[in-house]
Amino acid sequence: MRYFSEIYHESTQYIPHGSGDPVIMHWEKQAYADKRYDGCQRFPLTAGFMPLLAPVSADYLDPVGVYAVVHNTEVPDGVYYVDRDDSKLVKLGGEDVRKAILTAFPEQEFVKEAQTIFLYTGILERAVWRFREAAYRQVQMDVGSACANTILLAKLRGQKVFTLGGFVDDSIAVALKLGATEMPMAAIAIFPEKSMVAFNSVDDGVGELAYSNHAEMNAYVGEGENSVDISRYPSRFMLQNHLENIDDLNLCMKVRRLNAQALPGDEFPLTPSKFTNEYYLRELWYLRADRKIKAPFAHGTLDLDDFSSLLRWLELAQINAFGAGLIKIWVVVFDVMFVYAGVYRYIPVRKSIYMQNGSANPKRFVKCFAVPEQVQNAMFAVVLTSNLNESCNVLGNRGYRYMNLNAGVLTESLYVSARLLNKTAREEHFFYHDELKKLLDIPEAESIISTVLIGKNQVK
Structure with a gap:
């Protein structure tokens, strides 16, 4: 049986002569989300807080939104929008919003001790005009590029850093009050160098840990009809996002793999x-x-x-x-x-x-x-x-x-x-x-x- 992800990926492959897609043309007319947050308290964004090297893999379309959940740092505990253009941290909420976001992650005893959790979102309307149906996967790769910069900066500063791919998407979207075209994609947890919680928890990526939503998904496509009504969604990538989302952490499985065997060939x-x-x-x-x-x-x-x-x-x-x-x-x-x-x-x-x-x-x-x-x-x-x-x-x-x-x-x-x-x-x-x-x-x-x-x- 084929999963919908396979069909979506095939739809993103470049073809030399493509006709105008009315769905994509509709997306191209979407107005950009307003990220000014008028009236919110602002704090200086220091060079040590965020990497100076911004990812540029999506042709400078800036389709990645960055939010920070901070605890025991130089700014008050809470949730912030990272405004790179003005070099400011814009406070969106206090301890109540922070707790609401933490409940979206598994192993909450682990994440609540994190000094900073960076949340990365994809702002799709900024990329659809350029990449069309492939915009969703391209934005995901650009989010990965942003995560790489954060990981490298944290290691430079001697901090412990862990990727968090498993979380309840809707809970984070509601807590951050995201628009319909901005979607949570990934998170990075930063711990102090001597944090015993981080030291005892996971193995710095060697075991290759990921959270699966396979147990709660039956959305594959074979010869029969898919169980999800495709017509409800304005594009394939919006349906793909729906199928990727995690709704219940209790149904997720923790997956570890390690590929060390040799291959045939010289x-x-x-x-x-x-x-x-x-x-x-x-x-x-x-x-x-x-x-x-x-x-x-x-x-x-x-x-x-x-x-x-x-x-x-x-x-x-x-x-x-x-x-x-x-x-x-x-x-x-x-x-x-x-x-x-x-x-x-x-x-x-x-x-x-x-x-x-x-x-x-x-x-x-x-x-x-x-x-x-x-x-x-x-x-x-x-x-x-x-x-x-x-x-x-x-x-x-x-x-x-x-x-x-x-x-x-x-x-x-x-x-x-x-x-x-x-x-x-x-x-x-x-x-x-x-x-x-x-x-x-x-x-x-x-x-x-x-x-x-x-x-x-x-x-x-």
Whole structure:
């Protein structure tokens, strides 16, 4: 049986000639949500509270809303909207609203001790005009990118940080008084370095923990009719959001996976990281937002140590932050020193890549993208895939959200790591899904979630 997440993902695949969709045209006319919060108390937003490096994976559309639930910090306990434009924390509610939000999470004895819980929402009307039906999944990836920046900043400051993917969506939406087109997507809990609650609770992402809503979901689509009336929802992605939501925490299952086995194919162990983790995190503090340019990469060969470092540093942002180890990392090598060109699978626990296909034709590769000219001369590419049927079997339809969030975390990690090495990494949104799968010989059951290209900066 097929889950609706699989059908939605197929509807997001880029096609060269699409007709005007009246539903999407309606979304394009939506007014932006008013985030001014006139009359609310405001506090300064310090650089140490939020990362200075804003995520830019969704083409600067700013589709991510950030809220903070604070406890025992420099500002009074309560719930705040993070206004990055004016560098202010806007107070939305006090202790009563904070408690209402905490009840939406499992393991409440754990989350109530968090110093700060960042809540990330997707503001869909800002992205639909650009990505159409794919706006929902693209916003989820952008939320994952924002989470990656928060995770890295917290680690820089020596704090304990945990991703929270499981919560009752409607409870958070009601507590924050979100509009109909703004949806809770993810949360990050920050604890002080010496917090014993955090130390004794979870294992910093190594076990790849996620909360499944499979037990309360029967929304799959097969030959029979789906149990949910699709006509009630104004678009596929709104129905997808409905099916992802958690209504009852008692019906959720805690899922842990760890993928450590070797793969068939020639093994290529990675060299040690070029910099220590401490140096890497310290240097991130000095990065500032950079404009991504959609242009061909400059010709060049990537150093082996740089290549290994880019893959190893994925772990610093929690390589399986949301996805319970269900996302797969493919590496397409074109021009890396001492590495044969070809298609590889990366197994992070083993610190090795495994050759799956000895053919990596750059000319055929660029033709799999909507604008071949701007993806030329890439040194290597990272293609993130998942078996969506397997993911939904384990995690319910919410598993699709976890895959996109996890892809966003990895994309942002590659972006900031490449900048530290004076390289550039960017996600390419528009590609021909089936053609790329066929070229890379990706198994039929796998679906491509995201594609990131890494290359040399053009001379400015």
